[in-house]
Amino acid sequence: MEAIVADYVAGLRRQGWSVPDQGIWIQVGQSVVAEHRGSVLMPAASLTKLATTLAALQTWPLDHRFDTLVGLHGTLQSDGVLDGDLVIQGSGDPLFVWEEGIALANRLQELGIQRVTGEILVTGPFTMNFEEDQAESLVDLKQAMATSTWTWEARQAYANLAPGTPQPNLQIDGVARWIPTADLENVPIEWVVRHQSLPLVAILKAMNIYSNNVMAEMVAELVGGPAQVMAKATELAELPAGELSLANGSGLGVENQMSARVAVAMTVAMQRELSAQGFSVADVMPVAGEDVGTLIDRRLPLTAAVKTGSLAEVSALAGMVPTAEKGPVWFAIINKGWDIPDLRVQQDQLLQAIQAHWGAAEAPAEMRTKVRMQTGPFRYGDPSRNQVAQEAASE
Template structure:
């Protein structure tokens, strides 16, 4: 009976290929099965959907109806929706205003900095804007600085990831986000001295970091962050209780500052002193009043640029800001919420993309979530839609390229021919995107491995990409 079934499947495939049809295959390629088995994974831990985009002959469905956690492939949904609904030229505005008076080169009163959701407002941007205050003839500020975050609803970090709340990738959305609210220490080995130097740029007023850290005899560089044993009892005076493994090259260790206002205050003091602006006040959170007088508005980089950073490097906070901006545009003057943003994306998915309710359950847009769910077939439908979208060039250009850049830079599979957004979270590894096969035909693919040992290997998904590249 098995031989009869196998012969039947072979005949069906042969017929499909001879007729130029896309064969509806619901069994896994041998190389993928072998990769699952050798990795200690069951076939039921994998979900796959593969569909042709331009007349290719492969078509694979394997548990494609099962709801899985998308991890960071959720960013594919967020970014495509934003490119279509906001447009690639969308920019975020940060406003500087004040109450009080400006006389004799002194602003006497309160300086307001109102965030407009710019996800990439960094220290260099702050340096530019404080320099602009100087160019307006303000040499001194006598008063406090108020940060207005009312453009977005306040977000708290997800309790499901509490163990990693000190990691920048868990940062909450913040309408007045500065420098990703992170402090980055560059750790440079000096192996002849058996220690590593520690530097922070810029050197922040109020931040005291170790100048060096010991190096251990541990070979290799596995779990180097854990080996350093970073102590953040006082986040402004971090310490190392461990050592850097001797097998490590230079590393950058970043952590999330817990107090956003304190973080702003450190940077304002530091940058103000650099540009020659005198200020001795404090930073508070509040609302810029309607009667405050505008000094200037500044605009972010465009959405197309931010989307590329979001997907290439899987930046969670950028994705969160992009999603919330959909709600901000839809309801001006009302703090943007995830609930409203999800409703907008769900409507777009159903009415434009043609994906039924419940097949994609978005959460915060980044994929750092235990609640988000997708089916593989819905994701390839999304990719197929994106392939035909006017925003396809910007969207596809944001995907990591196999063996080339982003999160696919070290994946030596179909080098240069697979544009794949990856996802990784505890118990799930996922990938979705477009592969150009050797034949020149292109395919939309989505795959996810879930459960025990799912994150220990790239092999099953890599063998799948390889199979499409070679056989498609």
């Protein structure tokens, strides 16, 4: 294995890349089998999301859901007209998308609400469709309520919902706007719906499949910010001092740095935490041959669970590759260079060489994917996640 890594590094040298700027760590079980500059801090791009994922696993159980409460401020008339405002209280759901908004509107209409004469008042952490501008989230929320105002994207999302899903037509006369929670402290509100997010394990899977920076920043902030992400990841993975430095939860910016050794340690810690609850890294990371997202056009060994990372002059890859002789082999590759497509090809070839050395195999049964997005309980816009408030309170 040392010869395989040496050949890989030699190939990078021949192409003109700076050898000291390349980090590699290959590990079987708890033992390193080959490495190059593996303990050196390097910009790691979206491998940062490994730390964010690990910190989330320490903060909440895998079945944790983020609630979005919906209430009425005003009087609901017998004809379905709410003389007043619709109140939305968010708690930071990172995956509130068009499908969720459409399903929520349908539930409100099922409860007899057909028109709101006032506004949609949004309070608490709320983001829709990964919008970085809060105003855009509020516009999307109102548009989701009525088919007549749907954008092309909303119609595409509706096509993902179960056949026969109603198309809502909830008329909102006013605008959607955000207000401080303190402004609602003495306002009478009748809470009517508790919308639950997908479970945390599915949120993390979606975040990592698409390496969604907005989702990662939201999760990191809910954990307590980048410093808390670092602290929790360091504790859970028992990281060596000085090999992890984060400025945010997504990996945007070269100031987010880690060693290849730390990337492997965090992935192994994730597997330990997940396996204790009947899951594996395949349930929170993209899997070769199953998930597209950031793995499109990659030539990785099938059933390898990996996390990619890219910046203008950084290409990184970390995760698990299955082998016949050694079982799961844990790895991290951090490259600095401007030819990102070529660096990715060479990363894929290194993983293929690792698997060829120890024999091709699929991931063991306990490390096969259980969380498949847009299937079963992991479908966007599942109406069962919009509970009538009274029913939710009795649980």
